[in-house]
Amino acid sequence: MVPEKLLAQARATLVALRGPVRGMAAAASYRPIDDLMLFARVPRWTARDLATYWDDNPSARLIRGNRDDLQRLQRHGVIGRIQGARTGGGGSAEEVYFRTRLGALVLDLAAGDAPGTLPTRRWVLDAGRVGTDGLVTHREAAFVDPHELAIYELARHCGLADADGWQVTRRLPYAIPYHRGTIELIPDLAWAAANGWCCLEVEGTHQSEHIQQKHAKYDALGQLLAQLDPPQILFVGVIFVDTAHRRRLQLLHENAYAAGGGWYRCGWLDLPALLARHQSPAFWRAMAVADHQALRQRQRDYLDAQRGRYSDEE
DSSP, X not given: OOOHHHHHXXXXXXXXXXXXXTTOGGGTTOOHHHHHTHHHHOOEEEHHHHHHHHHHOTTOSSOOSOHHHHHHHHHHTSEEEEEEEEOSSOOOOEEEEEEOHHHHHXXXXXXXXXXXXXXXXXXXXXXXXXXXXXXEEEEEBOOOOHHHHHHHHHHHHTTTTSOTTEEESOOOSOOEEETTXXXXXXXXXXXXXXXXXXXXXXXXXXXXXXXXXXXXXHHHHHHHHHTSSSOOEEEEEEEESSHHHHHHHHHHHHHHHHTSOOOSEEEEEEHHHHHTOSSGGGHHHHSEEOOHHHHHHHHHHHHHHHHHHHHHHO
16 A cells, blocks of 8 residues: 555656656756656666667667766656665676656556556665765665666567566466466566567576476466467567576476466576677577477377387386
């Protein structure tokens, strides 16, 4: 439940961010809300990520690379800043900008969603200090799971941070029949196409049971989508965190996919290979798409060979 006082502040902030900026007559069409939209799907950006985004998207209306734009959002309280912070998991210190709870509420209102739709989390561990510029700077970042960071990196690289229709770690709008009840799915990334859904999963786990359940749940979702009017299709892309993980885990994914009813298409690609492709949309063409029938036949052949082996031993 969002406190009414905070909700009223979010409404007032949205009005302010939609208004013109004083002293920017040369950019009369500019509105600060355009900058905040960059944090709608990816809630955490390093200064390096922002610089890369500006270089790769010179025509984007989102944050123009002007530090004043970021400071303006800070003064409105919709983003925060961590200067030289350590994440708790080691690594180098770098400047980080993150979406605040107020920022999430403003984005909900701007999109016409119910307040609280965008998830919020704790990004910092300290209260911060007010600098000479009047802005609060934090120096102690909360730990962020490497899997979560990989999701954000994938979203930024593929241009999904501002692509229409893409969702980052958002719940799909379906109650999916599964065993004797229903479940909900929250893909790492998902895109609602005209004829179905594309979901991407950044995979690094070695737990075979988790892998089997994930594919079984997507198979259940694919069956549900196929029964809609008109029927919809489902594609699931498994993005391995590195080549070593793919070599160890791809067979588990293949077997888990083959065990299902084939209600969705599935493919895989290594995250480093994807990030190395400058034209990121080309990763769709680079993804290896699995043949469900061929994988099922391989399983049957293996089981037949095992049965024959045990028969010979008897």
